[in-house]
Amino acid sequence: MSLLQIEGISKSFGGVQAVRNVSFGLQAGELLALIGPNGAGKSTTFNMVGGQLAPDSGRVRLAGRDITGLPPRAIWRLGVGRTFQIAQTFASLTVAENVQMALLSADRRIFAWWSRAAAHRRADALALLEQVGMRAQADRPCSELAYGDVKRVELAMALAHGPRLLLMDEPTAGMAPGERVALMQLARCIARERQMGVLFTEHSMDVVFGQADRVAVLVRGQLLAEGTPQQIRDDARVQQAYLGTGLVLEKSA
Numbered sequence: 001m002s003l004l005q006i007e008g009i010s011k012s013f014g015g016v017q018a019v020r021n022v023s024f025g026l027q028a029g030e031l032l033a034l035i036g037p038n039g040a041g042k043s044t045t046f047n048m049v050g051g052q053l054a055p056d057s058g059r060v061r062l063a064g065r066d067i068t069g070l071p072p073r074a075i076w077r078l079g080v081g082r083t084f085q086i087a088q089t090f091a092s093l094t095v096a097e098n099v100q101m102a103l104l105s106a107d108r109r110i111f112a113w114w115s116r117a118a119a120h121r122r123a124d125a126l127a128l129l130e131q132v133g134m135r136a137q138a139d140r141p142c143s144e145l146a147y148g149d150v151k152r153v154e155l156a157m158a159l160a161h162g163p164r165l166l167l168m169d170e171p172t173a174g175m176a177p178g179e180r181v182a183l184m185q186l187a188r189c190i191a192r193e194r195q196m197g198v199l200f201t202e203h204s205m206d207v208v209f210g211q212a213d214r215v216a217v218l219v220r221g222q223l224l225a226e227g228t229p230q231q232i233r234d235d236a237r238v239q240q241a242y243l244g245t246g247l248v249l250e251k252s253a
């Protein structure tokens with residue numbers, strides 16, 4: 001059974017059909033990149049999986065369970081984590097405290113007194129930071145970190161509730177090319193180790209073709225193609241769809 005199964009979802013905004021009858025699946029341990037030119041419906045699809053938007057029709061299943069239209073918090077509780085285009089951390093807290101806050105939330109104790117974050121499951125927080133290569137920076141304030149490191153902390157925070165599926169919305173936006181690949185290599189290792197699925201939207205073709213196991217291409221709200229990076233790169237329809245968008249379907253050296 002697929003970890004995530006999207007079955008014919010559609011969504012319109014007024015007269016604009018943003019997503020039209022889109023179906024695809026994602027297995028545990030797999031990285032699936034959702035790509036497409038601007039306005040193709042990537043964010044809308046993503047938000048229908050995360051619960052920020054309810055589909056007009058179609059179903060979304062997580063390990064067979066119908067999660068269509070559930071609110072984001074309920075979907076998160078069922079094991080769907082999320083990172084954002086602009087990393088969200090508390091700048092005034094240390095790296096470890098940020099992860100401890102995420103652990104508090106996972107333990108349903110987010111309303112506990114803030115000062116207790118520093119005392120909550122520090123060893124578990126440090127273990128998560130070890131996984132993302134940030135253990136040595138545990139006691140630095142997040143405000144002092146380079147942006148690429150903030151993204152790693154955000155990843156550790158997203159892992160705090162042990163998601164089965166991680167949604168990463170343009171995870172490498174704003175990062176230097178080398179850092180982008182490194183972040184997604186890390187996500188890939190963690191996905192394999194935890195048998196966690198990762199669905200991500202991405203504009204950087206280096207990341208897509210270098211790191212994704214499979215790629216789904218949306219164009220004008222419809223699924224145009226789905227396959228391995230090689231199949232997608234060789235697909236004439238995909239090349240045609242990208243013509244004139246300024247994006248190149250080549251992995252740069």
Ligand SMILES: Nc1ncnc2c1ncn2[C@@H]1O[C@H](COP(=O)(O)OP(=O)(O)OP(=O)(O)O)[C@@H](O)[C@H]1O
Nearest residue numbers: 013016017018036037038039040041042043044045
């Ligand atoms: N809340 C909304 N209200 C009205 N129209 C919307 C809304 N959200 C998205 N759209 C429209 O739906 C279509 C798909 O948008 P969406 O943001 O899903 O595309 P995208 O592939 O994520 O684009 P980008 O790469 O530019 O982020 C676009 O035509 C967009 O203008």
